Amino acid sequence: MGQIDAKTLTAGLTGAVTKTYDGTTAATLGAGNYGLTGLIAGDVVTASSTGAAYADKNAGTGKTVTASGVSLGGAGSGNYVLASTSATGQIGQISQLALAITANDQTKNRNDVDPKLTYVAGTLIAGDSLTGDLTRDVGETVGTYGITKGTLSAGGNYAIAFKPAVFTILLGIPPVENVLIPYIPAEGGGAAGSGPEVGTQDPVDGGAGFQLAQDEQSSQQEQQDGGTDSACSTNDTCPPAPYSQGGSTSGAIHFQGFNF
Numbered sequence: 001m002g003q004i005d006a007k008t009l010t011a012g013l014t015g016a017v018t019k020t021y022d023g024t025t026a027a028t029l030g031a032g033n034y035g036l037t038g039l040i041a042g043d044v045v046t047a048s049s050t051g052a053a054y055a056d057k058n059a060g061t062g063k064t065v066t067a068s069g070v071s072l073g074g075a076g077s078g079n080y081v082l083a084s085t086s087a088t089g090q091i092g093q094i095s096q097l098a099l100a101i102t103a104n105d106q107t108k109n110r111n112d113v114d115p116k117l118t119y120v121a122g123t124l125i126a127g128d129s130l131t132g133d134l135t136r137d138v139g140e141t142v143g144t145y146g147i148t149k150g151t152l153s154a155g156g157n158y159a160i161a162f163k164p165a166v167f168t169i170l171l172g173i174p175p176v177e178n179v180l181i182p183y184i185p186a187e188g189g190g191a192a193g194s195g196p197e198v199g200t201q202d203p204v205d206g207g208a209g210f211q212l213a214q215d216e217q218s219s220q221q222e223q224q225d226g227g228t229d230s231a232c233s234t235n236d237t238c239p240p241a242p243y244s245q246g247g248s249t250s251g252a253i254h255f256q257g258f259n260f
Helices: 214-224
Strands: 007-013 017-020 034-037 046-048 051-054 060-068 071-073 080-082 087-095 097-103 106-109 119-121 143-148 158-163 165-170
Touching: 007 060, 034 046, 071 080
Parallel strands: 007 080, 007 087, 017 087, 097 158, 106 165
Antiparallel strands: 007 034, 046 071, 051 060, 060 087, 097 119, 143 165
8 A cells, every 4th residue: 555654844934023112021923924945836734833932021123933832734744743842033023112202391590500411201111111210411501401302221122212301500699798797786775885886897898998996086176066075985885887876775776877
């Protein structure tokens, strides 16, 4: 009796298999991705598999894809047998996943420490995370500066679509210097020379513009008293201009029309 043995076929993968990064190695094959080596022309034989996977999950091209559980089908499949139930081919491509990141505008006063630069990001695949930081253009003068992506990264599996922001430096409120106002007793509030000594140090010029010499004080007081040295001598403390004694409240200070 005669016997015809089944012809052995070798299954391979062809074409292209593509997807966008999803954190998995799963691959989806179509009928056109299977190739059969050794098939006789005219015979109708197809191949399929129970599963397929990329060599790894990362974005890239020319990636190896492996099909497992390969089997034959079609009218002529009974005349053939597979050399292996697996098939491989460098037909895989995984594209980067788009990730939108929007920087937040920031503001500070001049010479203050920069606030932390923040952003809003789209959803990453579970287990992935962002690293690095945003940065801004260099400068400390009042004005606006660009906030850029800096070293912020989600890794090679993501294509970041970055929207920059504006960093604004304001003039702010200048620091207030401590200015000591001399105590001048109100008229009748004490004997001349009994109060604290008049004068303090001017924070701007070191005292030259604020400290009045006692002889100037005495001269001014003599003019107010009509030239007589009634209540103020060169050894007494007299109110310097623009200060003046007055009022009925003991211990009041009069500074250019304002009472303290």
